[in-house]
Amino acid sequence: MAEKDDGLGLSLSFRCPEEQYHPPPQQPPAATATAAPFPLNLFGHSDAFPSSAADRNAEQPRSLFRGIDINQSITVIDDCDEEVIVSSPNSTVSSVSGKRSREREENDGERGSSSLEIDDDDGGDAAGRKKLRLSKEQxxxxxxxxxxxxxxxxxxxxxxxxxxxxxxxxxxxxxxxxRARTKLKQTEVDCEYMRRCCENLTEENRRLQREVNELRALKLSPQFYMNMSPPTTLTMCPQCERVAVSSSVGRAHHQQPMPMASWAAIIPPQPLARSIDAHQPKLM
DNA sequence: TGCGTGAACTGTGTTACCTCA
DNA sequence: AGTGAGGTAACACAGTTCACG
Incomplete structure (x- = not known):
């Protein structure tokens, strides 16, 4: 299927959302991760980092900002292997699980400045979130x-x-x-694809209906049978799948003649169809 | 000033691990 | 020792909020 890149790396595809948006199951297990200076091959072989839950638990810096004054600028740990754990025994949020509470707490602690490079130069507006655009480089x-x-x-x-x-x-x-933006874009692309498919099918349906009407009209026309060549002149173009009488479409497309019997079977049995049946061997 | 964008937040579901009866 | 239940941690995602251009 042709792919369409829209800058988000999206393709005009027809895949199940389940499969297209779910990230790869897990990144392969990791070798020892060294705190390499950038450009660090973060994803190159993706085996530089552990992936099991145990490993995640062991290395999660979740508690990195726990108990840190939200008005203070945060110092990034130097070594990725290092885990700074500041216990917060007096956590007050209790409506959800402890983990959630700590998580939210941690998030709250990250309020105040959206980037480490930005100091609270305006007096540390920690109460309201301060949203700054990431730089172009970032x-x-x-x-x-x-x-x-x-x-x-x-x-x-x-x-x-x-x-x-x-x-x-x-x-x-x-x-x-x-990821959310990607999914949204892909959904839009898929919708557009479906819309086009629908249009095509609608048009195809119209065309087939016209053909049916044409064929029915032909069946009703005595002149048709009188002037009609042998059945082999009723042909169908393999490209456009149009059934045509005599030379009109058939020759234009140079396709193989199609015996009338092969399509006559699809014509619903009607009393008016007896005349054509007379020219054809009984079907079944 | 209304609007679009995107950073940040909230709520929820899932999975894996651990502890304990 | 094996096992199921419950708790916890971590993560992803959908939906929402809201600051900013």
Whole structure:
């Protein structure tokens, strides 16, 4: 199927959304990840990072910002293998599971500045989220990474965040939003494809209806039988699949003649069809 | 000022791991 | 020792909010 690139790496395809949007099951298990300076081969073989849940649990920097003053700028850990854990025993959010609570807490802690390179120069507006556009360079790198892999494992996230001077959460959110945009675009493409298919089928249906009417008219016409050549002159073009009488379409398309008997079977038995039956051997 | 875009957030489902009876 | 239930952690996704151009 022809592919159409729209800049989001989308293709005009007809795939099940389940299969097209789900990321690859898991990235292959990892070798030792070294905190390599960028450009780091984050996704090259994708075996640089562990993928099991246990590994994820062991390496998750989820608690990275736990208990950190939200007004303070955050220092990115230098080593991806390092995990900074600040316990927060007095977590107050309790409406959801502890994990969720901590997660939200962590997210809240990331409010205040959308990028590590941006200090709270306006007095630390930690209460309201401050949304700043990512720089062109940041977006470009993220795009490149997304093209390689549309999901990130924790180490990739950390490394990318470090490279771009962003918080891991920002990288994570960017990838989530990017996946959503991709899916939306692909859905639009699929819808357009379906619309075209529908149009084509509608047109095809009209054409076939016209043909049916033509054939019925021919069956009713005595002149047709009188002037009619042997059945072999009623032909069907293999390209356009038009049934044509005599020379009109058939010769124009140079196709093989099609015996009338082969299509006559599809004509519903009607009393008026007796005359043509007289010319044809009984079917069945 | 209304609007589109995209960063950030919220809620939920799924999966894997661990602990304990 | 094997096992099922419950808790926890991590992640992805859909939907939403809202700052910004």
């Amino acid at each position: 977006a470009t790198v993220l795009e490149q990474m997304f093209k390689s892999h549309n999901t990130l494992n924790p180490k990739q996230k950390l490394a990318l965040a470090k490279q771009l001077n962003l918080r891991p959460r920002q990288v994570e959110v960017w990838f989530q939003n990017r």
